[in-house]
Structure formats: C-alpha cells, structure tokens
Amino acid sequence: MRFVDEATIIVRSGKGGSGSASLKRAKNLPKGGPDGGDGGKGGDVIFRASTRLLTLYDFRVRSMFEAENGVNGKGQDKYGRGGEDLVIEVPVGTMLLEEDGEGGEPALLVDLSRADQEFVACPGGIGGRGNLHFKTSTNRAPKHAEPGRPGMEKRLHLKLKVMADAGLLGLPNAGKSTFLSGVSAARPKIAAYPFTTLVPNLGVVEDAGGRRLVIADIPGLIEGASQGLGLGYQFLKHVERTRFLVHILSGEDADPENPEAGYAMLNEELRVFDAELAAKPQIRVINKIDILDAARLEALRANAPADVLFVSALTGEGLPELLAEMWRRYEAMSPPEPEAADVGAEQHPAEEDEA
Ligand SMILES: Nc1nc2c(ncn2[C@@H]2O[C@H](COP(=O)(O)OP(=O)(O)OP(=O)(O)O)[C@@H](O)[C@H]2O)c(=O)[nH]1
Numbered sequence: 001m002r003f004v005d006e007a008t009i010i011v012r013s014g015k016g017g018s019g020s021a022s023l024k025r026a027k028n029l030p031k032g033g034p035d036g037g038d039g040g041k042g043g044d045v046i047f048r049a050s051t052r053l054l055t056l057y058d059f060r061v062r063s064m065f066e067a068e069n070g071v072n073g074k075g076q077d078k079y080g081r082g083g084e085d086l087v088i089e090v091p092v093g094t095m096l097l098e099e100d101g102e103g104g105e106p107a108l109l110v111d112l113s114r115a116d117q118e119f120v121a122c123p124g125g126i127g128g129r130g131n132l133h134f135k136t137s138t139n140r141a142p143k144h145a146e147p148g149r150p151g152m153e154k155r156l157h158l159k160l161k162v163m164a165d166a167g168l169l170g171l172p173n174a175g176k177s178t179f180l181s182g183v184s185a186a187r188p189k190i191a192a193y194p195f196t197t198l199v200p201n202l203g204v205v206e207d208a209g210g211r212r213l214v215i216a217d218i219p220g221l222i223e224g225a226s227q228g229l230g231l232g233y234q235f236l237k238h239v240e241r242t243r244f245l246v247h248i249l250s251g252e253d254a255d256p257e258n259p260e261a262g263y264a265m266l267n268e269e270l271r272v273f274d275a276e277l278a279a280k281p282q283i284r285v286i287n288k289i290d291i292l293d294a295a296r297l298e299a300l301r302a303n304a305p306a307d308v309l310f311v312s313a314l315t316g317e318g319l320p321e322l323l324a325e326m327w328r329r330y331e332a333m334s335p336p337e338p339e340a341a342d343v344g345a346e347q348h349p350a351e352e353d354e355a
C-alpha cells in the first residue's frame with residue numbers, strides 16, 4: 001500500500017426530510033384535521049480517528065462522501081426517519097482543514113490526534129415540521145408544512161502527521177530500519193543501499209506491563225536535505241509530533257576523532273527545516289559496532305560524548321540499554337492527558353498534546 005499523507009475530499013451531510021401537509025381523511029371526519037408528520041433529520045458527516053489506518057490512501061481512491069438524507073414526513077402522523085450518519089475513519093494524527101473559498105490558507109478545523117476521537121464536520125439538515133404543528137383555533141386545517149433544511153457541503157484537506165513517541169533520525173544506511181525491526185514487529189525494508197526506506201514506517205515496542213512505545217522510521221536525511229536533496233526531508237513532518245528523537249550514526253560513517261561532527265551535520269539540516277524539531281531531545285547512538293575494527297571502535301568510544309550509546313542493530317548488542325533509555329525518556333516526558341478542547345490552530349502541538 002502506498003503511503004499517502006495528504007488528500008482533498010468533498011463531504012456532504014444529508015438534507016432534512018420535508019414535513020407533510022396531509023389532512024385526515026375519514027368517513028366520520030368530514031373536516032379532517034392535519035395529520036402530516038415531520039421530516040427526519042439528515043445524517044451528519046463525522047470523522048473518527050482510528051488506529052487501524054496508517055495512511056490516507058483510501059481518500060485518493062474515493063473523494064466524495066455523502067451522508068443519507070432524512071425521509072419526508074407522511075400523513076397519519078408518520079414522522080420521517082432520520083438519515084444515517086456517515087462515519088469516515090481516518091488515521092490517528094489526521095488534521096482536517098477547510099478552504100475559505102477565497103483562495104486563502106485553509107483553516108484548521110480539528111486535529112484528530114487521539115484514538116477514537118470524533119468530530120462532526122457537517123451536521124445534517126434538520127427536518128421540516130409537518131402541518132400537525134400549525135393547527136390553531138382559527139386555522140384547524142393548515143395546508144402548509146416546512147421543507148427540510150439542506151445539508152452542508154465542505155471541501156476538506158486531510159493532512160496526516162503520524163503520532164509516534166520516538167522518531168529515528170540518521171543518514172541513509174545508518175541502520176534505522178534494522179533497529180526498528182530489531183525491537184518491534186515492524187518489518188521495514190532493509191538493504192545495503194541508501195534510501196531503502198521510502199515512506200515512514202511505524203513500529204510498536206510493548207513492555208511487560210503493556211505500555212506501548214511507538215517508533216517512527218523515516219527515510220534517511222542527507223547533507224543538503226533542507227535544500228531539498230534526498231528523500232527524507234518531505235517526511236520530517238512525521239517526526240514533528242514525537243517526544244524525542246533517536247539519532248543513529250553508523251560507526252562506519254563517524255569520524256573516530258570527532259564523532260560529534262556527524263550528529264552536528266544532520267542537526268543543522270534539521271534546524272533549517274524546523275528549529276522546534278531540532279530542539280527535541282535526542283538519544284545519540286553509534287551503530288554497527290559489530291563490524292568496526294578494534295582501533296576504530298576504541299577511538300570512537302574515547303572521543304564520543306559520554307551520553308552516546310554504542311549498539312549493533314544487527315546483532316542486538318546494546319539494544320536493551322538503548323530501549324531502557326528510550327523508556328526512561330518516554331516516562332520523563334509523559335504528557336498529561338490532553339484537554340477536552342480539540343480545535344486549535346497550533347502549528348506544532350508538541351509533546352503535551354499527545355495521548
Ligand atoms: N553489520 C551491521 N550492519 C548493519 C547494522 N545495522 C544495519 N546494518 C546494515 O546496514 C544496511 C542499511 O540498513 P538499514 O536498516 O536499511 O538502514 P536505514 O538507516 O534504514 O537506511 P535508509 O532507509 O536508506 O535511510 C543494511 O545492509 C543493514 O543490514 C549493524 O548493526 N551491523
């Protein structure tokens with residue numbers, strides 16, 4: 001399945017059913033009173049955030065969504081049935097934006113950042129009242145009823161920014177996908193050439209207590225990424241909503257005299273893209289220690305800052321310590337439950353917004 005993180009769709013809620021203007025007809029009632037029931041309400045268009053979906057691909061295939069109309073009222077006091085609501089499932093992390101119709105920037109309607117969160121994008125039109133309601137002492141047989149109110153149509157932009165706790169950052173070939181597949185059930189493509197990962201992958205690590213840590217693997221970034229080089233840049237938005245980053249440097253790429261320079265280079269690219277993203281805490285890792293010769297490894301250990309962890313994503317060496325550190329960060333940065341208010345135009349909802 002292709003990874004799609006943007007789509008434009010049209011949604012339309014149901015029109016309300018019309019009220020009926022029926023008059024009673026019966027042999028013993030020559031002057032029949034009104035018996036026209038109300039029309040039913042049109043169905044709402046509701047969006048719901050689902051953890052089962054990972055991309056907006058479905059919305060590239062289909063772009064028009066309509067809820068059912070309400071049914072008209074009838075004689076004999078029959079009320080029309082309400083139209084079915086249309087519930088549209090989107091991946092958690094989907095933002096809905098609406099165009100203002102004047103060519104301006106689309107405005108954020110809602111950020112569906114929590115599982116099962118719902119948002120009524122278009123309420124259905126209310127049904128018209130039947131003539132039952134219009135009987136008065138002077139008009140005992142009213143012949144008018146209300147029409148149903150129209151539904152509402154909106155052209156919406158859907159934008160997905162995946163929700164993950166940790167994001168992987170590194171050059172192509174650093175071993176990000178290998179790490180993800182080593183610690184989670186995710187099976188991203190892994191190969192000995194750059195840009196194996198073309199789309200973001202999510203992996204979930206669960207501990208014995210059932211806690212879940214979601215890790216986002218994105219395509220590798222290269223020097224010049226902020227000028228549009230390589231593939232990773234367009235996917236950086238998918239690590240915007242993480243609590244922290246795991247910055248992986250291959251021990252083969254690192255300068256043994258100055259390993260810190262390898263991190264600094266990518267961090268500069270990150271800063272140009274988004275200073276807030278660059279300011280996120282990072283766990284720094286040197287990978288591939290299994291294939292480094294002893295002298296190189298020794299120099300790296302001697303010259304790397306004390307917080308750098310040494311691992312082999314391939315053999316698993318050092319991964320328990322890395323995971324333990326990730327859980328520590330996860331705990332330390334556990335955000336409070338988000339506020340009930342869902343609508344907000346913040347550009348970067350940051351850590352506090354996460355469930
Ligand atoms: N020896 C050794 N090889 C590794 C290790 N980690 C990754 N590799 C190899 O390095 C190559 C690249 O690994 P990937 O996991 O695909 O790297 P990536 O960072 O996801 O690369 P992109 O998706 O292209 O950005 C593969 O051939 C892996 O088998 C490691 O710890 N030791």
Ligand SMILES: [Mg+2]
Binds near residue numbers: 190217220
């Ligand atoms: Mg990869």
